[in-house]
Amino acid sequence: MRPADRAAARSAEQLRGGTCRRIARISRLFALAALLGALAPGAAWAQLPDLADLSAQYMPGAALEDPRPTRAQVTSYEVGVNVPLPLGEKTFLIPGAVYHVEAVSYADALPGFDQLRAFHSVDVSVLFVQLLPRDWSLSLRVAPGLAGDFEGFDGGLARISALGLVTHTLSERLVLGGGALASFSFGTLLPLPAAYVDWTPTPYFRLEAFLPGFAAAKLLFSDRVEIGLRADLAGNAYAVRDARVAGAWPCAAQPADDPATEPDERVARPDRCVDHIACSVATAGVTLGVRAFGTVWLTAHAGHSLFRRFEPMNADDDGIPGEGQSMPNVLFFRAGATWRIPRS
Numbered sequence: 001m002r003p004a005d006r007a008a009a010r011s012a013e014q015l016r017g018g019t020c021r022r023i024a025r026i027s028r029l030f031a032l033a034a035l036l037g038a039l040a041p042g043a044a045w046a047q048l049p050d051l052a053d054l055s056a057q058y059m060p061g062a063a064l065e066d067p068r069p070t071r072a073q074v075t076s077y078e079v080g081v082n083v084p085l086p087l088g089e090k091t092f093l094i095p096g097a098v099y100h101v102e103a104v105s106y107a108d109a110l111p112g113f114d115q116l117r118a119f120h121s122v123d124v125s126v127l128f129v130q131l132l133p134r135d136w137s138l139s140l141r142v143a144p145g146l147a148g149d150f151e152g153f154d155g156g157l158a159r160i161s162a163l164g165l166v167t168h169t170l171s172e173r174l175v176l177g178g179g180a181l182a183s184f185s186f187g188t189l190l191p192l193p194a195a196y197v198d199w200t201p202t203p204y205f206r207l208e209a210f211l212p213g214f215a216a217a218k219l220l221f222s223d224r225v226e227i228g229l230r231a232d233l234a235g236n237a238y239a240v241r242d243a244r245v246a247g248a249w250p251c252a253a254q255p256a257d258d259p260a261t262e263p264d265e266r267v268a269r270p271d272r273c274v275d276h277i278a279c280s281v282a283t284a285g286v287t288l289g290v291r292a293f294g295t296v297w298l299t300a301h302a303g304h305s306l307f308r309r310f311e312p313m314n315a316d317d318d319g320i321p322g323e324g325q326s327m328p329n330v331l332f333f334r335a336g337a338t339w340r341i342p343r344s
Contacts, residue, residue, distance in 0.1 A: 055336030090131035121147035148239030159185035226289035235280030
């Protein structure tokens with residue numbers, strides 16, 4: 001290859017890598033919004049989150065762009081708990097924890113394809129809530145955690161996220177709030193503004209949104225049934241420590257080169273080694289909630305994905321050109337149980 005051609009190729013690769021990195025940052029911002037958005041539903045009354053939440057989501061198999069004809073099916077599970085501790089009449093400290101797992105199964109996988117089957121995240125949070133005069137309130141939350149395939153553990157799995165949110169109760173029907181989110185993982189700091197609204201113009205209708213995490217509109221029936229529409233942005237970034245990836249080229253130099261391939265496999269290529277994977281998904285659909293007893297609600301959400309993508313990243317948090325994939329949008333179903341904190 002001529003020097004001019006090599007320079008052009010490097011420029012194109014850098015451009016693609018920059019695009020990959022921006023997409024991966026969006027994925028982690030979605031993850032941050034989804035994680036810290038758990039606070040938002042409590043903003044309308046004392047800013048206290050749900051006591052416990054358990055959910056499972058199923059998405060049917062869809063074809064990968066590469067390698068064909070491999071299909072991947074994703075099922076996710078999540079459990080979260082919070083323990084409100086009153087420090088005073090208007091001050092609360094709420095420690096909590098969230099565990100999330102993405103379970104992936106494959107069909108028609110080609111020989112040699114590394115089937116990474118599970119990605120986990122664990123976040124332990126501390127939320128501080130201070131009720132202020134004139135119907136204002138302040139919430140500060142920090143949540144360190146780990147995210148990866150959990151095949152190995154090192155400092156690269158660690159992450160931390162934070163939220164600052166100020167809300168104002170304008171009336172019994174309207175609450176507005178604003179603040180900022182931030183996360184630090186894989187050497188990158190990601191800040192993002194946040195906005196919250198909770199509007200209940202009548203006892204039978206509620207509009208709630210925590211942007212950029214979710215937006216929902218619901219019809220309410222006698223504090224027993226809720227039905228409506230909901231849109232979510234979600235995502236995550238997971239460290240990959242599976243030996244099948246870390247011990248193979250391009251992550252590790254091999255004792256011999258394969259003459260059938262162009263790269264020299266005796267030399268490692270850290271820039272093309274998958275250190276972590278960023279994934280993001282946008283969904284919209286119909287949601288149904290039924291109060292089973294006390295403040296325990298059973299929920300169901302069915303709809304269609306609007307956007308699905310995963311992006312392999314190297315240790316410098318740069319996208320690996322040509323490795324990112326957009327997956328076909330599919331139907332999804334999510335079911336869960338939530339123990340809400342009593343409003344009285």
